[in-house]
Structures are given as C-alpha cells and as structure tokens.
Amino acid sequence: MARLMQLSLRGARGLTGRPTSSRRLVTRCGTSGKFWIGGNWKSNGTAESVSKLVDELNSGTVPSNTEVIVSPTFLQIPYVSQNLDQTKFAVSAQNCWVEGYGAYTGEISAEALADAGLNWVILGHSERRALNEESNELVADKTKKALDTGLSVIACIGETLEQRESGEMFNVLDAQLAAIADKVSDWSKIVVAYEPVWAIGTGVVATPDQAQEVHAYLRKWFADKVSADVSKSIRVVYGGSVNAENCAELATKEDVDGFLVGGASLKGPDFLVIANAFETQAVSA
C-alpha cells in the first residue's frame, strides 16, 4: 500500500517535482500498469551456463509491478521453460517464421512456439534486420502471423548511427512502425522495443533524455497514426547497453516503460537488479 501511494505520488508529481499529465498518471506502463523487462540471450548459453543463470534468476525476486521475460536460444527453451520459476518469469523466443508448419527447412513457426507453451516472441531485432536482411514488410508479416497465432510480440525498431546523424532517424522509425500498422490493427499484445543500433552491444547507452525524446515521439506517432487509446496503452521499452548501473535513471523517464536487455541479461545478479529498477526508483522517489 505504501508503495502504491509512492507510485501514485510519483505519477502525480514526477521525479522532477513537475506535474505529469493525467494520461501518464493513469496509464504509466500501458494498460497493464506493469513495467516490462526482457532479457534477450541472443545466440549465447551452454547447457552449463544456462543452468547457472536459471538458478540465479530463481533465487531472486521480481516486484509485482514488473513483468519479466527471458529469451533463450530455441535449443535452450525447453530446459528454461521447465526449470525457470514461471511465477516470476515468462519465456520468449527470439524469432519465428512468417508461415506455419511446412517445408521451411531451418525455420520455426509461430504455431510451433505456441505448441511449446510460449506466449512471447521477439521480432524485427536489428541483428536480424542487418544479418538476415529482414525487411520492414517481412517483420510486419511475421508480427501479424505471431499475433494471429495468439503470441505476444516484442517488436523491435531503431536507427543506425548514420541514420541518426543524417537526420533520418524519425523517418526510419516511422517506416518501421508504419509497416506493422499496415498489417496489424490490434496492438494490445505488442510491446515496442526502441533499440538504437548504435547502442546495442557497444556500451554506449542512450542518455535518459535521448531515450525519453524518442519514446515520447513514438507515443505521439501512435496518437497520430493509430489511436489515442493505443498511444496510452502501448508499452514502449528501451534497449541498448542497459545495465545494472544505468537502469534506475533510465526507468525514471515518463515514457520509458521497461527495457530489452542483451549482455547484462546473461548475468543473473545484474539482470535481477534491472528487473527491480522500476520498483527501486518508485520507492526512492
């Protein structure tokens, strides 16, 4: 109760002492009201290291105001699903194919993910866009397919340094979102992950103000191009060199509804600090 009161005070005054809008007072972190943290393990993890990581995560706590997912490789998903405490953590895939079951050698369908008991999939990660040449249209088609199959989607967008420095950043983000908006009308099972490519795996984190600027822009994009309701309810999370040291300050930003974490999600104690970032800054506000 005390924490709830602190959260509402924080919503009413903001950390700066300035009044925040009533929109965010009611809807910080979207309709769910929960901060959202994802750990993207990428192509990492041996049987031994994953077992250790799962044990470390199980020994930690996750606040009730935060939803936490981890995303192992396909091969590690069964072990993680069976051994991770799913009262605290959900499990996600890092990709799926655009078609269903069939003659698609090397691919895994959204249906197969659902059949394995998963509820989440990451789509459009910049590494897949760059290394596997996934276009905005393919990411949008995969997003539609995953949603139609009943999965929730972490839809990743973000600009390269070159695009940012040449003034193309907002056009790039617009095009990435517009492609999805062309195919999808129900955004209730989408978390948007803003991951500037220049911040991924580089140790160069966006400043809290840089993250807030883009997140506020994206929220306005939803208000203008989709609807006021979606703008209010969608969660927009930040990814790119988030770690145990910088997460609390980033979490203070009004339009930052969580994080998608790469490297630091492979270290159990660090990821648990990040998973508690919203709780920590809410209580200390």
Ligand SMILES: O=C(CO)COP(=O)(O)O
């Ligand atoms: O790509 C990311 C999460 O999807 C971010 O990776 P890092 O946290 O390692 O920069």
